[in-house]
Amino acid sequence: MKLFNVYPLYDITPVKGNDVFVYDNKGVEYLDLYGGHAVISIGHAHPKYVSNIQEQVAKLGFYSNAIHNPLQKELAEKLGELSGCDSYNLFLCNSGAEANENALKVASFVTGKSRVISFRNSFHGRTSATVAATDNPKIVAPINAQQKVTFLELGDIDSVKTELEKGDVCAVILEFIQGVGGLDETTAEFYENVDTLCKANNTFLIADEVQAGYGRTGNFFAFQAYNVTPDVISMAKGMGNGFPIGGILLHPSIEAWFGMLGTTFGGNHLACAAGIAVLDVMKDESLMEHVKVLSEYFKKKATEIPGVKTIKGRGLMLGLEFDFEVAELRKKLIYDYHIFTGSAKNKKLLRILPPLTVQKEHIDTFLTALKSILQPV
Structure with missing residues (x-):
């Protein structure tokens, strides 16, 4: 049997990780400034993370949501606090x-x-309704296109008002910093007016924090930079540091009923052990404060790079925009300098999404490599 060939692959096979580094099957060390699509939050193979999962799998790896799981309650309490x-x-x-x-x-x-x-x-996902709400027709199958979705320009509050007042909109789904799209964001006035309009028109505001959440922007969630109160907050990526876990936070005004939502694997014992470790490390190592310091350092140093048109994003959800497409630049960084970076729908944007444990010397390594490529001696 062969794998279904849907991923264009770099010719690299990582077999081990340690904090901000990964190592391939030939022993080559790579600086990971992409974190596997912003998934690695507390660093590869963090000791606390490893021990939590090891101890839990030795006791009980899984049982269904038909029984009590105290780890879910512990995760909820720590998540609420942080x-x-x-x-x-x-x-x-x-x-x-x-x-x-x-x-x-x-x-x-x-x-x-x-x-x-x-x-x-x-970009909101690849499942039925989420892919329909994603602005990429190439990945929307006819069965997905049955969903009723209206796409508007980010920042166009008049269009939002017009559409909401038609009375048939259940939700406005919004990335407060667009991830895959290219780190675009707009004004506080827009976000806050969307929130007000949603509340006036019996419409949910969904804050998609899947990529921007979990401290990546310096706030725990990106929406917390504004005066808004989402009805639902979605999260995943950095939540489990590589272990598959996601979740939604639902406003207390939303009443639950048995069977309303369900999942087999969601909230399983191993996922909760991973999620608890992430929250403990984020708190114990003050990672959100660290993110703010490193973000300012990165932005200041990046201004010295020749050819950088714009520095986009917040915290450690950053992008460098150039006047040229960056595909070849990424290849040089990977193969010649052993540094992982990311791409975006904006083909001129280089995305930087490192583990939140990244240090100044790692940023210096990246920027020195970038200078060497863009301004060779």
């Missing part, structure tokens, strides 16, 4: 797409409506 969203309720699942799918489902259940507003250059 995120500042302790009044919300937690539903656990397995991925970002599943989180957003459940968020949209709850919005439709509660409002009794079915149309969704999304934004140009958005």
